[in-house]
């Protein structure tokens with residue numbers, strides 16, 4: 001514990017930054033820290049307490065405004081004695097009087113997770129294996145432009161005003177019909193168009209969960225889901241993922257013991273582990289959920305991005321009454337459209353639509369209409385014919401480079417679709433140090449810990465192949481392989497042999 005005696009109460013009505021500031025005052029009054037004492041660096045204290053770094057910054061700012069501490073750039077923040085000049089009358093006027101207005105929804109440590117993945121992904125310098133984006137140079141820009149022009153020519157006025165909250169009817173009909181072809185029993189009215197799958201996930205979580213309510217998720221899982229759950233303040237119970245997805249033996253225990261309100265799962269190309277649940281496990285999961293009367297939220301984010309292997313039935317196709325289904329055009333087509341959807345039965349849909357209306361009054365009618373025209377003209381099928389072989393090739397290229405440059409014991413998955421590979425190093429390799437070293441050599445990827453609800457996963461990496469060229473893949477993987485070999489535990493000796501025990505997918 002970096003500040004003696006300081007404990008954060010997430011359920012307190014006192015904002016977290018004030019709890020931290022009061023903790024410093026109590027420690028000072030109790031003589032646990034003395035004038036001149038250097039307070040812990042904000043990053044360290046934030047990690048120690050499990051809060052956002054900005055919250056600690058706000059606490060230190062508040063103490064400074066109260067004249068209790070002084071900050072010196074590059075040196076740190078120090079407790080000052082009452083006789084020091086910093087403790088003047090003016091100093092008691094808070095510099096940031098709006099701070100107490102922050103809600104608990106933005107205070108938690110996980111809230112900024114998705115933003116951090118995004119910020120890593122959009123860095124333009126060096127070689128990036130970060131983010132889970134489709135290849136920008138293969139995007140069907142001209143074909144989509146033609147669809148947009150036609151939309152504007154044929155019916156511009158109706159798409160330039162507000163549209164139905166549930167979404168553009170012809171687009172919903174198209175999606176419903178595709179889902180029926182994939183085996184789902186579904187009406188057009190069971191569908192709501194959202195601003196990407198991210199909004200769909202958020203709407204569902206907010207429909208079922210309040211602060212303190214329990215949700216069962218995979219460990220590791222999608223950072224965007226963790227960020228929403230962190231913002232709600234939900235109680236997260238995790239079930240590990242193996243090569244076949246969420247483990248049913250541990251799911252059974254979690255459901256029975258914790259009686260969650262919701263189970264969030266990605267059965268196909270799980271982000272980040274790429275695991276795919278076979279059909280038997282899908283049935284088992286649904287049976288367990290039904291037995292425990294738990295609603296399932298299925299996130300089928302990479303639907304359509306499969307370059308080999310057999311398509312499996314979605315959970316929604318197997319049990320449409322107990323599964324809420326979310327998917328998106330972001331990965332198979334264009335993330336810039338921000339068009340995704342959620343499918344659910346009427347009682348749930350009614351609530352989702354009401355919530356969607358108060359969130360944003362509907363997804364852009366113009367973009368939905370242009371997307372409908374594009375899909376109607378067969379644009380998606382043409383695009384996938386072009387892009388899927390390229391992803392297949394890039395995956396192979398990355399796997400071959402890993403084969404050449406990574407120690408044999410580094411586990412990597414071989415996904416039949418999706419956009420990335422999941423890599424597992426030995427647990428005692430310092431993932432943070434490796435990341436910093438790779439970054440300084442111009443190579444970035446996503447650190448595994450971003451996908452965990454606790455601090456685990458530092459020995460894992462998510463490496464995206466979809467956005468890198470074959471020569472970038474070759475160069476970047478070689479650099480990473482050299483760095484890993486240099487840091488291999490006891491690397492002068494041969495690394496330990498691969499065994500089932502030492503090579504879990506996580």
Ligand SMILES: Cc1ncc(COP(=O)(O)O)c(C=O)c1O
Pocket residue numbers: 132195196197198199222224266271299301327328329330335339340
């Ligand atoms: C598992 C998963 N779900 C949902 C999303 C959100 O996608 P969208 O761009 O449609 O909001 C992503 C995006 O990376 C994802 O990986």
